[in-house]
Amino acid sequence: MRTNQPQTIYLSEYRVPAYLVDNVDLRFELFEDGARVHSTLAIRRNPESDAGAAPLELDGDSLVLESVALNGEVLADDAFEDRGDRLIVxxxxxxxxxxxxxxxxxxNNTRLEGLYKSSGMFCTQCEAEGFRCITFFPDRPDVMARFRTRVEADKTAYPVLLSNGNPVESGDLDNDRHFVTWEDPFPKPCYLFALVAGDLVEKRDTFTTCSGRDIDLRMYVEPRNADKCAHAMDSLKRSMRWDEDVYGREYDLDIFMIVAVDDFNMGAMENKGLNIFNSSCVLASKETATDVAFQRIEAIVAHEYFHNWSGNRVTCRDWFQLSLKEGFTVLRDAQFSADMGSDTVKRIEDATLMRTAQFAEDAGPMSHPVRPSSYIEISNFYTLTIYEKGAEVVRMIRTLLGEDLFRKGSDLYFERHDGQAVTTDDFVKAMEDASGRDLSQFRLWYEQAGTPVLDVADEFDAERGVYRLTVRQSIPDTPGQTDKQPQHTPFALGLLDEHGKALPLRLSANEQDAPVERVLELTDESHVFEFHGLAQKPTPSLLRHFSAPVRVHYPWTREQLLFLMSHDPDGFNRWDAGQRLAVDVIQSLVGEPKDTPLDSRLVTAYRHLVTDSSLDQALVAKMLQLPSEAYLIELAREADVPAIHAARERVLKHLAIALRDDLVACYRRNASGEDYAVTPEQVARRSLRNTALAWLLVINDEEGRELALRQYREADNMTDRMGALRALVNSDYESDREQVLDDFYQRFQTDPQVVEQWLSVQASSPVAGQLPKVRALLEHEAFDWRNPNKVRSVIGAFAGQNLPGFHAVDGSGYDFLAEQVCRLDDINPQIAARLVTPLTRWKKFAPAYRSQMKSALEQVRDKSGLSKDVYEVVHKSLAD
Known part of the structure; x- marks a missing residue:
């Protein structure tokens, strides 16, 4: 058991750096047995620091120091001190x-931080604190410098040598070696430094900016992936044009490069001018990537490109401000994705992630504000709260200000802080100054953790024709925070009459030309809003567009929810009504006898969705997805996973049996003879078709089985092939399951990204992913402990998606995860800390599960030599 507690870093202790670095000159000598790094830093005392003539302290990690020189003079041993994690002059x-x-x-770098090798390629990952694993440096984002980098390596093994900026020099060296020198004209923090050296294929294109400059676009991949770059390149060009049109941001360098890397802890990294991507987030062809993968790649390419301004040109002062760049950029990529596809579907996807995963994070032991006040290991704070909730906070500013003033605020922010490292307060201040709005209270969204709850009650005064809505706001206690203040929250709503017609929202009897939708602003613990001129009590449509990341409690009846499913003009709330109705039905069955009758109106509602082709088919595809078990667990007080799983499966099978013929008709109706394309229309049809197929296989329908086998054999794209494979894997047709799994692996065993899908579809299946099967996958030739994607595909998929398997009554799933986390902690602590998350919610579950989950966490806690990454997560989870 660890005795030395790692140091906690506090926002309140922030001090400006004692020394600044103006220029960095790097020379890398790359060899098979290691790398020698020559670093020359032009340093000066910071005039804003009160440290005086303090010693120079540079961060380091796992470095062998060979020499130190000051102004060209090699220092004597007593002139400096090498403490391993610090170099003190x-x-x-x-x-x-x-x-x-x-x-x-x-x-030998299995942590994949700093400079490491992946598939024979040298590459870097320096965010958040990886640069200190390369050389001694003041490794903090508020030290910004201009970098010049020379990379030297064997010419045959590493013909491509890349770094940030523009190439300024290249040539041959002795012993069949060569070099390339890169120069980045823009000051940047060291976390944005990047280097790549390898035997890579180059794909090139160009983009002409709004001012007429031609940008050289380059994508570097391993030769076997040369045919999977087109979608990412097209996504990049769409992103560049969109950022010019919507935010007025033009690219600044002459070259923009993307490199695909198999071994990567994150999805991608926005290093200035040289983005490094996890291969799964950039490579795609119709034969190897699903529709979801195509859309994800487009979004991630956009996200990393948008960082060029919201993260690179303007960066964060310290890591407590991480959401300054990530929250804003997630909003920007969400807007882009909505414009490229369906705004409603994108909003549903974002809200689903928030309500299922981020709300759970808010209610768990690692709960923290969008701007945290402390951390032990910064890697643990690359969270949904920082990214997704941070994006929702920026979205709320946009809602409160309106589109035009928000754009004016973003322009001011970029103009005022270009080339600076700033804070979330600086961002909000720019929005205030541009709009004239006071956002003082709104800043609490950055400071207070937890998911606000809005309790809504209503009454109708028939004599006066007044509908009264009372909204009460509260925020639950979270670790370290109690008695929270009410937050400034935009609350969008509409009212519908008995025919589904939108009613004007008159806040006074004399108001003319009242809108049919309003954004109310909540600032107090309780508000009462009155709407005048109504002939009868309306049906409320609350929190339209998911206008704030809050929980809404209102006593909807099933009749009201059915009504909203059919009539609400807001697509998001139409979907939400269906989710609430399904949740109500499923929850009513948890723990009840198997002969408890189901509400017949649910079948009627879903039959309308399946059969009415005049509806928005993209929305229908989303509405046909029942609430996930993860969401149902999040809504439960003391979750009994097997009972929740049984209730949900019972509703799913009941619907599938009742709608069997309609599902077959839906499947056949959505067959397409068109050439494959990732358009909203085609994506919706494939989603509907594969949902219908999955429902048919849930009830072991023989015609459905034949359809699935035929679709698997004849599929010309991965979406349909994987749809059929997943349906068969989750069915009771065991021989078919094993046959298609074997065939799939034989077809794609040489493609790592497709093999990851093959691993995941098994580990995530409650039917196929029993623990012995999952353990066998860890021994499979395709599995690699050093590859984060493979680890996530098996261990992450089992613990995060195969909830009945993970929450086995004997606790074996918990012990399994604890065992794997301990093993991974010695290889890659970042990944281990993320994988342990399912155990951290142990207090959420019924007593029998709770005690076993806690015991598994204690096994991890007691591991010898526990990393600070895992230490922080586990100890916070076990705290009373």
Whole structure:
């Protein structure tokens, strides 16, 4: 058991850096047994620091120091101190150059931080604190410098040598080696540094900016992936044009590069001018990637490109401000995706992620504000709260200000802070100054953790024709925060009459030309709103467009929910009504006898969705997805997973049996003879078709089985092939399941990204993913402990998606996860800390499960040499 508690870092202790670095000159000598890094830093004392003539302290991690020189003079051993995690130079002038030579071993770097090797390729990951694994440096985002980087390597093994900025020099060296020098003209923090060296294929294109400049676009992949780049390249060009049109942001360098890497802890990284991507987030062809993968790639390419301004040109002062760049950029990529596809569907997807996963994070032991006040390991704070809730907070500012003033505010923000490292307060201040709005109270969204709850009650005064709505706001206690203040919240709503007609929302009897939708602004604990001129009590449509990341409690009847499913003009709330109705039905069956009757109106509602082709088919595809078990668990007080699973399966099978013929007709109606394309219309049809197929296989329908086998054999795209495979894997047709799984692996065993899908579809299946099967996958030739994608595809899929398997009554799933987390902690602590998350919600579950989950967490806690990544998560989870 660990005895030395890692150090906690506090926002309140922030101090400006004692020294600034103006220029960084790097030379990398890359070899098979390691790399020698020559670093020369042009340093000066920070005039804004009160540290005086303090010693120079540079961060380091896993470095072998070879030499230190000050202004060209090699320092004696007593002039500096190498503490491993810090290099301290005791006496330095006000301005000087420090030269340091370090030796590192990228080939043995399983943490995948700093410089490491992946599939024989050198690459880097420096966010958040990886640069200190390369050389000694003030590794903090508010130290911004201009970088010049020379990369030297064997010419045959590593013909491509890349870094940030523009290439300024290249040539041959002795011993069949060569070099390329790159220069980045823009100051940047070291977390945005990047280097790649490998045997890669180059795909090129161009983009002409709004001012007429031609940008050289380059994508680098392994030769076997040369035919999977077109979609990402097209996505990049669409992103560049969109950012010019919507935010007025033009690209600044002459070259923009993307590199695909198989071994990567994150999805992608926005390094200035040289984005490094997890291969799964950039490579796609119709034969190997599903519709969801195509859409995800488009969104991630956009996200990393948009960071060029919201993250690179303007960056965060410290890591507590991480959402400054991530929240804003997630909003930007969400707007882009909505414009490229369906705004309603995108909003549903974002809200689903918030309500299922981020709300759970808000209610768990790792709950923290969008701007945290402390952390032990910053890697643990790359969370849904920082990204997704942070995006919702920025979206609320946009809602409160309106589109035009929000654009004016973003323009001011970029103009005012270009080339600076700033805070979330600076962002909000720009919005205030541009709009004239006071957002003082709104800042609480950055400071207070937890998901606000809006309790809504209503009454109708028939004599006066007044509908009264009372909204009460509360925020639950979270670790370290109690007695929270009410937040400034936009609350969008509409009212419908008995025929589904939208009613004017008159806030006074004399109001003329009242809108049919309003955004009310909640600032107090309780508000009463009156709407005048109504002939009868309306049906409320609340929190339209998911206008704030809150829970809404209102006593909807099933009749009202059925009515909203059919009539609400807001597509998001139409979907939400269906979800609430299904939740109500499923919850009513949890723990009840198997002969408890189901509400027949549910079948009627879903039959209308399946059979009415005049409806928005993209919306229908979403509405046919029952609430997930993860969401149902989140709504439960003390979750009994097997009971929840049984209730949900019973509703699903009841619907599938009742709608069997309609499902077959839906399947056949949505067959397409068109050439494959990732259009909203085609994506909706394939989604409907595969949903119908999955429902038919749930009830072991023989015609459905034949349809699935035929679709699997004849599919010309991965969406349909995977749809059929998943349906068969989750069916009781065991021989068919094993046959198609074997065939799938034989077809795609040489493609790592497709094999990851094959692993995941098994580990995530309650039918196929029993624990012995999952353990067998860990021994499979395709599995690799050093590859985060493979680890997530098996262990992450089992613990995060196969909830009946993970929550086995004997606790074996919990022990399994604890065992794997302990093993991974010695290989890649970042991934281990993320994988342990399902155990951290142990207090959420029924007593029998709770005690076993806690015991598994204690096994992890007691591991010898526990990393600070896992230490923080586990100890916060076990705290009373």
């Amino acid at each position: 005791n006496s330095v002038p006000e301005q000087f150059k420090l030269s340091v030579v370090t030796w590192i071993e990228p080939q």
